[in-house]
Amino acid sequence: MDTPPAVRARGITKCFGDVVALDGIDLDVAQGQIHGLVGPNGAGKTTLLGLLLGLAVADGGTLEILGTPVGRSLAAPDAVAGFVDGPGLYPSLTAKQNLAALAVLRGRDARTAGIDDVLDQVGLADVADDRVRGFSLGMRQRLGLAAALLTKPRLLVLDEPSNGLDPAGKQHVHGVLTRLAADGTSVVLSSHRMDDLEALSSEVTIVTTGRVVFSGPLSKLAAENQELDYRIRTSDPDAARRLAADTTGVRVADDVGTRHDTEVLVVRALVPALDELVVRLVHAGIALRELAPVVSPLEAVFLALTEQQESSR
Numbered sequence: 001m002d003t004p005p006a007v008r009a010r011g012i013t014k015c016f017g018d019v020v021a022l023d024g025i026d027l028d029v030a031q032g033q034i035h036g037l038v039g040p041n042g043a044g045k046t047t048l049l050g051l052l053l054g055l056a057v058a059d060g061g062t063l064e065i066l067g068t069p070v071g072r073s074l075a076a077p078d079a080v081a082g083f084v085d086g087p088g089l090y091p092s093l094t095a096k097q098n099l100a101a102l103a104v105l106r107g108r109d110a111r112t113a114g115i116d117d118v119l120d121q122v123g124l125a126d127v128a129d130d131r132v133r134g135f136s137l138g139m140r141q142r143l144g145l146a147a148a149l150l151t152k153p154r155l156l157v158l159d160e161p162s163n164g165l166d167p168a169g170k171q172h173v174h175g176v177l178t179r180l181a182a183d184g185t186s187v188v189l190s191s192h193r194m195d196d197l198e199a200l201s202s203e204v205t206i207v208t209t210g211r212v213v214f215s216g217p218l219s220k221l222a223a224e225n226q227e228l229d230y231r232i233r234t235s236d237p238d239a240a241r242r243l244a245a246d247t248t249g250v251r252v253a254d255d256v257g258t259r260h261d262t263e264v265l266v267v268r269a270l271v272p273a274l275d276e277l278v279v280r281l282v283h284a285g286i287a288l289r290e291l292a293p294v295v296s297p298l299e300a301v302f303l304a305l306t307e308q309q310e311s312s313r
């Protein structure tokens with residue numbers, strides 16, 4: 001039998017009074033997939049993640065989690081864990097006591113619940129006996145992840161889990177999520193950090209004002225995207241610049257980028273025109289030393305959407 005998808009949402013709507021937070025959202029998350037949710041402030045990400053966690057009920061549409069239709073009950077299916085708007089923690093208890101309390105609430109024996117293991121996984125073993133009151137934002141986020149891991153979820157739902165994480169913390173969290181996904185756990189996470197999503201997610205859904213404007217693999221996003229700006233460093237910048245100016249579909253955009261660097265050429269092009277330029281450079285005996293988008297495809301799409309939204313206000 002085929003394994004059911006972790007999430008299958010069709011036409012999900014959710015209103016808060018007059019505010020339409022979700023306006024017909026479709027979402028597909030395969031098992032073992034890390035799915036990134038991205039969108040401007042107020043797009044509806046937290047609202048959607050809250051529905052997946054069973055914290056609220058949709059007004060319309062259908063939602064299936066791990067093959068089970070979610071009815072009108074508020075109870076989160078057992079196999080789903082995570083948090084929205086930051087994890088709920090007891091400030092006067094230590095990290096370990098917080099996790100023990102959670103384990104007991106779920107009817108488990110705190111001694112055998114794997115508390116030390118999850119603290120170690122998120123890099124909090126050294127502060128296990130410190131009170132959460134003194135924890136930084138990043139430490140709280142990591143403890144929230146540890147709490148979610150305790151239940152060994154099949155679907156992990158995390159609202160901006162990288163918020164406040166230092167590079168080491170981020171590495172821990174990325175490692176944890178990647179290992180979980182490799183073991184078949186599905187992860188849906190929102191983030192405002194495009195580099196995080198690009199490092200972690202195989203698929204992304206971009207939401208703006210409660211609607212999906214893109215959903216699919218990051219590679220498809222790059223192909224579908226409008227023209228991007230690319231930095232090009234070659235062995236002969238002047239000749240490269242002349243060739244670029246002479247290549248159909250390529251525009252030299254020197255003013256892009258903040259630092260003036262005559263060695264680097266910045267061009268705006270679609271991928272096929274860029275390919276043509278690279279072929280012409282090599283044919284002309286000019287060595288290509290660096291070629292990279294000025295901003296990533298995901299970031300470019302995100303910025304374009306944000307600008308559209310701002311200008312339509």
Ligand SMILES: Nc1ncnc2c1ncn2[C@@H]1O[C@H](COP(=O)(O)OP(=O)(O)OP(=O)(O)O)[C@@H](O)[C@H]1O
Pocket residue numbers: 016019020021039040041042043044045046047048
């Ligand atoms: N409990 C609520 N009561 C009233 N309006 C709400 C409530 N929760 C969300 N909204 C509204 O629904 C819309 C979507 O909000 P949501 O928090 O889901 O956005 P978001 O994408 O998570 O934004 P951010 O990036 O700022 O976290 C917003 O217009 C918000 O004001």
Ligand SMILES: [Mg+2]
Pocket residue numbers: 045046047159
């Ligand atoms: Mg939010």
